[in-house]
Amino acid sequence: MPNTSNTGILRIIRATGYSWKGLCAAYRHEAAFRQEIWLCCVMIPLGLYLGDNGIEKALLVLSVSLLPLTEILNSAMEAVVDRFGGEHHELSGRAKDMASAAVAMAIILAIVVWTLVLLF
16 A cells, blocks of 8 residues: 655655755765865856857756766765675676766766857
8 A cells, every 4th residue: 555645745845855965965975066066156157147048048057057966876876886885896886987977978068068159
């Protein structure tokens, strides 16, 4: 029988709390996430200022916003792998490398978007 006490607005409130808890944990424990948040604090207003229209502003802001998002996913992946696999395993290393690659791709994407929007 499904848990009926976790529906509707109560579920949304609890989910919001869990999300906030995750953001706080990422900020507290992940230096790269903190750096990317501070980068966003500078780059998002700059993107809103430098974009000539709504599409350009959206591209600049969203491309930078992907950085902390992918960093959270990378950190979550690393935490799970570290929790369940203390010894070195090829698949654990591959998973961590792939998550790191996602962060690198987000950084490259942001650089490409900013270059294309601002120079062309």
